[in-house]
Amino acid sequence: MAAAASSSCSSSIANNRSVHHRPRGIFKHNHQPIISVPLRHQQSSSTSLSVQLQPPEESGFGILWKRKEDEKGRLGSLAAVRQLTGSLTTAEGLRFGIVVARFNEIVTKPLLEGALDTFKKYLVKEEDIDVVWVPGSFEIGLVAEKLGKSRKYQAILCIGAVIRGDTSHYDAVANSAASGVLSAGLNSGVPCIFGVLTCDDMEQIEMASLFEHHLKF
Numbered sequence: 001m002a003a004a005a006s007s008s009c010s011s012s013i014a015n016n017r018s019v020h021h022r023p024r025g026i027f028k029h030n031h032q033p034i035i036s037v038p039l040r041h042q043q044s045s046s047t048s049l050s051v052q053l054q055p056p057e058e059s060g061f062g063i064l065w066k067r068k069e070d071e072k073g074r075l076g077s078l079a080a081v082r083q084l085t086g087s088l089t090t091a092e093g094l095r096f097g098i099v100v101a102r103f104n105e106i107v108t109k110p111l112l113e114g115a116l117d118t119f120k121k122y123l124v125k126e127e128d129i130d131v132v133w134v135p136g137s138f139e140i141g142l143v144a145e146k147l148g149k150s151r152k153y154q155a156i157l158c159i160g161a162v163i164r165g166d167t168s169h170y171d172a173v174a175n176s177a178a179s180g181v182l183s184a185g186l187n188s189g190v191p192c193i194f195g196v197l198t199c200d201d202m203e204q205i206e207m208a209s210l211f212e213h214h215l216k217f
Contacts, residue, residue, distance in 0.1 A: 092123040094154040095130075097147040101160035103136035107197065107205060111159045115195070137162050137196050138173050141180015148188025156184065160196035161205075174198045 096119065100112050112131065119129055130153075134143050137160030144156045158181045164170040177196045185192035199205050 089122065091119070092125075093128070094124065095128045095152055096124065097144075097153040097156045098129065098131045099140050099144045099147065099156060099158050100131060100133050101135070101137045101140060101196075102133050104161040104163060107161035107163075108159050111161075111195065111197075115157055115159065136160070136173070137177040138180075140177055140196065141182075141184050144181060144192045145184035145188050148184055148190035148192060151190075153190060155191040155193060156188075157193045158184075158195055162196065162198050163202065163205075164198075164200045170198075 098112065098115060100108050102108070116129070120126075130147075132143055132147065134140055140158045140160050144158050147153055147156050160177055162170060162174045162177060174196075178194065181192050181194045181196070197205070
């Protein structure tokens with residue numbers, strides 16, 4: 001009698017479980033969104049976003065952001081963006097100034113020659129280039145600003161070389177040269193190109209093959 005009751009009880013519990021506890025497989029996530037809200041920027045019709053609430057893989061709810069791109073693709077929106085770029089092929093007829101430091105001329109002279117070759121390559125005439133020699137890199141900024149304010153040049157190229165020594169003189173000159181060229185461009189409104197090398201020693205310059213190939217700006 002007891003055995004029969006036990007068997008009946010077990011059967012009832014099993015039936016209860018089958019009713020109140022569905023198999024795990026039944027709760028596999030349905031990847032269809034419960035809520036889909038389209039979002040569109042007022043000023044652009046190229047891209048729209050939809051926010052979808054759906055069950056994640058384990059438990060709870062997650063937010064799935066889906067980006068919908070139109071037929072123009074991801075780069076389509078860039079077509080409406082105004083982009084300004086310089087040209088290296090239309091330098092003919094422009095005037096340029098070059099400020100060169102005489103100190104460490106063994107370095108700065110080849111750099112000047114390389115710069116002149118490059119100007120020639122882009123059809124800049126020799127008469128449209130003015131070269132001004134200064135004692136050292138420290139003086140470059142002052143002269144570059146004077147040339148820029150003359151309004152005769154479209155750009156000023158600044159060439160120098162500061163090589164580290166045993167004292168802190170290197171840091172003072174290198175920092176002054178950099179800030180001087182920057183100030184020259186800001187104060188004159190004319191681009192001043194920083195072509196001042198700051199090297200630890202001559203070996204570092206040779207490793208960069210500056211003498212063999214000349215630096216091409």
